[in-house]
Amino acid sequence: MASILMAASEGLPFVKTGGLADVIGSLPAALSEMGHEVKVVLPLYKKIAEKNFQDLTYCTSFNIGMNYKDVPVTIYSQTIGKVAYFFVQHQGYFERDALYGYQDDGERFAFFQKAVIEMLNRLNYWPNIVHCHDWQTGMIPCMVRETRSGDPRYQRIKFVYTIHNLLFQGNFGPEMVDSCLSLPWYLFDNGNIRFDGGVSFMKSGILYSDKVTTVSPTYAQEILTPQFGEHMEAILNMRKYDLWGIVNGIDTSLWNPNTDPTIPFNYNKVTLAKGKTEDKLALQRELGLNQDPNVMLVGVVGRLTYQKGFYLMMEKVQQLAEAPIQLAILGTGEDAIQNSFRNMENNNKGKVCFYQGYNEDLAHRIYAGSDLFLMPSLFEPCGLSQLCSLRYGTLPLVRETGGLKDTVNPYNEYDKSGNGFSFTNYSSDELMATMYNAIDVYYNRPEDWKTLVRNALNTDVSWENSAKVYSQLYGQLV
Known part of the structure; x- marks a missing residue:
């Protein structure tokens, strides 16, 4: 069994902006159950300091060089269950209102990564593997290999680098090389860390790690192509024999309709019909939708961005409004999408509700009370929402891309297989054709619908299988 340090920029149960936090909240615990020793290191953000500081234990203090000064x-640290968490504190860099989106993000996360590297020395803690996640930790393998080459303790460490979303690469100006990263300029000149005229944290992670993973088998293949490679396809193809696609899971104790405290009526496979009906009626009341247990209720939960495919819905607002469905939409994002959904609600009161913002408890109630969950993404490295909807017996309707293709099997009317609905091309016409098919099955083939719901509930969305694959990956390195 391996000793593993996971370095990430966010993680539950402490702080979350996206799916990375869910992974960091669940995967270490799953690996620990398999016998691995897993620790996690995160920045000590303002939100964590305000909520958890009294529970933290002081470990050590030291200085590192940033911008030519100490x-x-x-x-x-804090231990939860079998997993120990380290926190890197610097009030100026991390105790801000948001996690990301600042002019000095490159400097902030260069500092974080340098601190993680020196932390190993100060704590005399030498894991077999440092598992880095996304651009915010992509420079760690490079800095260890290039600046600690004379220290055998560091050189024994193996590195795994996981790409959660290739779109966000951590690309910064070349001045970072010396001032923040303390790396020799020849690494920029020879192209090792250079990308598009600047420094790329993600490119460095891809090139310097022993293994590279991403969050679904299909996405691992997609990112080798110009269509999905975000201009890094050539770099990824250099590492394609070390590239693993491992689908994410979800925390099935947190996402459990039988015990979920945030939904009005708990249910399991036996009590599903009654439970989901009651949850639907409660959701309709909460959101101001017309009370009707028999209408198909379609849920949407997510970031309202072009990546998530909502422009397809915007093209078909009229058809969606005229279809025999109700829409419950929860999310925040681009103004154009928000305005479209707000107008859609205003013109269809009682039939459409748009809740602008994010509300975790309401998300649970939408998963539980909806019949269909809509996720027509342009691209989707893995996606967690479709896994949550499957867990609650709500059939996902997705576009066949990335993790959506790997986790949602489309309905087959002949052998009654499948756990949802899907379409292939990024087309609003295909989206609506698939929607009409789902509507037809819901109203006219209720027995088929029940079979699909049963298939959804029987889909394994836990971390167990994925953790076994990660364990195999670590085994190749240790």
């Missing part, structure tokens, strides 16, 4: 670092 900057102080303090490391704290």
